[in-house]
Amino acid sequence: MRSKEMSSQGKQPDQVEFAVGCSPVCDVVRKPKRRKRKSRPAHRLLGAFTALPLVWVLITGFFLNHAEDFKLDTTKVSHPWVLAAYGMLPEGQAYRAEHQGVVVTEWDGVVFYHTRVLENTTGLRAVAGDTTGLALLLDDTIIRLDSAGEEIERLDELSFPAMPVDGLASYEGKVALLAAGDWYLPDADWVEYDKVDVVLEPAGLELVNDTASLEFLQREWSGGGVSMSRLMLDLHAGNFLGAFAKYFYDLVIVCTLVLIGTGLVLQWRSSGRGRASNAKL
DSSP: OHHHHHHHTTOOTTOOOOOTTOOSSSOOOOOOOOOOOTHHHHHHHHHHHHHHHHHHHHHHHHHHHTHHHHTTTTOEEOOHHHHHHTTOSOOSOOEEEEETTEEEEEETTEEEETTEEETTOOOOOEEEEOSSEEEEEOSSOEEEEETTSOEEEEEOGGGSSSSOEEEEEEETTEEEEEETTEEEEEOTTSSOEEEEOOOOOOOOOEEOOOHHHHHHHHHHHTTTOEEHHHHHHHHHHTGGGGGGHHHHHHHHHHHHHHHHHHHHHHHHHHHHHHHHHHHHO
8 A cells, every 4th residue: 555655655665755965875974163262262363353453563663764754843733632731731721912913821830922922921910011012021020122122131029119019000101100009100111100190090910711822822831832853753652652661562462472372373284174175195
């Protein structure tokens, strides 16, 4: 009965069905899965980690070798975050005074006559003008400047009619001093002073708020910025990272050594499998 049924279905009685991929004798013998090597992903990870600092060192080294060609010594960087990293940003707020088109500004102990820095000048309190130029009241000194901004003389407390000097004002083509609560007018040589019975408004300073002026003052306060050669050298040596630099480069060195080691291990294993395959052939 079974033979007839199988014959009616177009099959031989003794024919055995096999699945695709099987042999008539036994099922396909699959090779055991090869165990994943931990060194390979570690090699990739370390390669990605060490690539950036190595490229960093190579690029900065290239620019340092050609510093003259790229004019790195004469090129300066004045970006705020670069200046902040070098501690070259002024603190506090900038104040200025203007008299007949002449602007005098102070920011963090540095006084500017227009765009030029006035040396050994700090603590600006007031600015007033006369026919010869300007008078700058500092903490305990008055500096007289000519119309070109060049210093004429410095007057200390021994030259004042009284102490303390609390303000300046422009009056009748002269600079009036507010000393000990009274106003005084100096002579042409600022040797003799005449007390005047007037009420004047002391000259003051205004806060600098516009962004363009502040950015300009920041750049000038820092001497124009950091030279590109200095920046490249610090980037190359890691000084730009501060105290963290040596630990960062130590980590890069260790990772590089491990990267070399895992590469050698992978090469040795690949060579071993190649030799084994050739021996079988």
